[in-house]
Amino acid sequence: MIQPKAFLFDMNGTMIDDMFYHGLAWFDVLTNDVKANFTRAEVDKQMYGKNEEVLDRLFGKGRFSVEEVSALSVEKEKRYQAAYKPHLKLINGLDAFLKKAKAHDIAMAIGTAAISFNVDFTLDNLDIRRYFEVIVSADDVSTSKPHPETFTKCADLLKVPYLDCVVFEDAPKGVEAALNAGMKAVVITTMHPAHEFAAYPNVITCVADYTDPKLNALFQQ
The missing domain is CATH 3.40.50.1000 (HAD superfamily/HAD-like)
Known part of the structure; x- marks a missing residue:
């Protein structure tokens, strides 16, 4: 060509090659902060697109306010970076x-x-x-x-x-x-x-x- x-x-x-750590961070936030009852496999399946789109797919559109989406996203990214940085x-x-x-x-x-x-x-x-x-x-x-x-x-x-x-x-x-x-x-x-x-x-x-x-x-x- x-x-x-x-x-x-x-x-x-x-x-x-970091997608495992994105899933890990989302699962941690959703389980421990949001108190949701998703399996790790259910979370991993949604690991694409913007953070607000991930939440919309998991919970339905409008479940969280703009402020809540922002706060959850920031917390998720902090945990992702902390877990992935050594790797x-x-x-x-x-x-x-x-x-x-x-x-x-x-x-x-x-x-x-x-x-x-x-x-x-x-x-x-x-x-x-x-x-x-x-x-x-x-x-x-x-x-x-x-x-x-x-x-x-x-x-x-x-x-x-x-x-x-x-x-x-x-x-x-x-x-x-x-x-x-x-x-x-x-x-x-x-x-x-x-x-x-x-x-x-x-x-x-x-x-x-x-x-x-x-x-x-x-x-x-």
Whole structure:
């Protein structure tokens, strides 16, 4: 394929393998603070999108006030960061992959449903902010994936045509968002096996991490 002009990265599960800790933090808050009676599996199933959307799916829309949603979200993120920080690291091979992309003058952005608080936590602790010209977080969009807004906004800010972007994702809804944006996608199989993406025609390849030689096809030789 022709070398893309931009790489757009989801963050959680795509750059860092942290979704277990998000589930752990939500389960802790919902069980001990809200006194809800969800199983861990029920909570884990809803671990996508904005925090208020997670709560809406679990409890129904309108169960919490705006102030309550904010307070629960802040507490959840504090517990997530405390639990995950000792384990914080890039998915294998990503550091070298980012360096290679920069050397090939490929523009890079992050398009994530994470809030800025967690984006800063990741980028600054791992010292990788310098690679990304644009960051679009949950705070910057009105509609979550699979709506394409997250990725189209990344491309618009980079001033790169949608067809020239490749999205890196770990979730079907993220790949669907890329499809809805008219973009190809590479799947990182941290959370979902490759067969769950078989129906998406925009998937270039599925890889376990960024050391896979199949990713060499993204760069001009």
